[in-house]
Amino acid sequence: MAALSQKHDVFHAIADPTRRKLLKLLADEELSVTVISEQFPISRTAVSKHLRILAEAGLVKERKVGRETRYRLEPTPLIELKQWLSFYERFWDNKLAMLKHYVENEEMSQWSRAERKENDEKK
Amino acid sequence: MAALSQKHDVFHAIADPTRRKLLKLLADEELSVTVISEQFPISRTAVSKHLRILAEAGLVKERKVGRETRYRLEPTPLIELKQWLSFYERFWDNKLAMLKHYVENEEMSQWSRAERKENDEKK
DNA sequence: ATTATACGAAACCATTTGGTTTCATGTCAA
DNA sequence: TTGACATGAAACCAAATGGTTTCGTATAAT
Known part of the structure; x- marks a missing residue:
């Protein structure tokens, strides 16, 4: 019942070091994509893709605030x-x-x- | 000190479901490559590659016995x-x-x- | 000595991954 | 309304991944 054939499971999601850093970053605060991206040497788009993978694994939740998309950690998975x-x-x-x-x-x-x-x- | 830039770290090693199944299989017994392969729908060579990745992450140890190569779980990592x-x-x-x-x-x-x-x- | 077994190496292949750049769209500010 | 900002979608790319088949070699069995 744990992982019902999600496209991206938890094991896959945390395999990437960038995504692990993302999780740590989002542990304390809800942050927008642009703000998050500033912490990484890769493009905003690349960060955005990682965030979606994390979201598909249920490890982050996104929330639209005006023109921003903010993410926060969801540790339950x-x-x-x-x-x-x-x-x-x-x-x-x-x-x-x-x-x-x-x-x-x-x-x-x-x-x-x-x-x-x-x-x-x-x- | 934990992961000294190994090519394959623990997070990567356990990301693959086949490798997780391998670990479980090797938890109880030391088994040879052929015997292990019989438990999987993929080729012996493919299993062998997975075992090497697990070995590089330190999660299994190999031992040569005659013409066999036997693997066992090494859970410390x-x-x-x-x-x-x-x-x-x-x-x-x-x-x-x-x-x-x-x-x-x-x-x-x-x-x-x-x-x-x-x-x-x-x- | 010959044959069968156990395995790894190598070459190869399709798909996935992690990244890029460009473009379109929605929202906020002047 | 006009322009700046925040973001996602799309097309693209090189490298990694997970698999295959073929072949060589070492060990065991007859």
Whole structure:
């Protein structure tokens, strides 16, 4: 039921580094295509195409505001990825891997917490 | 440090459904190329190429045994994926998403448990 | 020694991908 | 109303992708 033969699934969508950067960028704010494009060395049209692929995978939502099209992150489809990963976690019984995973998650949490604080203050 | 500009990173490697099926197949057992190929509708050569891509991403290890080449799962690079995902879990504070995530993980755990049991009995 | 098996390398092919430039259209501002 | 801005559509292109078939070579079996 997760992926009903969408043309672009989550796995495909996040395979491209540009699209992963797009997701990160849209995590905090809703942004217009032009503003987003300024962050990338490629053309606005190219960015627009990536955004559509992300939208087809359900990872971003678009909203028309006047002549702008604004995008924001929609993280729910990542659940499918999480679910897929969970199958392999049982093979991580290697102690070193578990430790590495733990440490990296801690680092990541701290950083994310700071990001959220920053985001909350903007509202 | 995670991905030192490998030609094929984890994100790219798991983007293809055939390669995801390969990983699942190799989770339980070490298998030879021919035996693996029998599980797929494509040629042995095509499967072999997919296996090399997975190997380049570090997701499988190969071992020569006589004239055979056997592959097995190497799950550690998936940590990078887990780490990447952890950043977005922060945005799952939507209650429905959390619930969905919880339920699906429970289902998956049960299934994994059954698989593991089956695997243990084979040994 | 000969034959069969397991595999990778190579050449090839169609389709997809990620990018471009150009053009048309809708919306905002003067 | 006239012009500037924001965007998507379309046509195009080179390279990557996912597949094939053919062939060579190493190993195992008879």
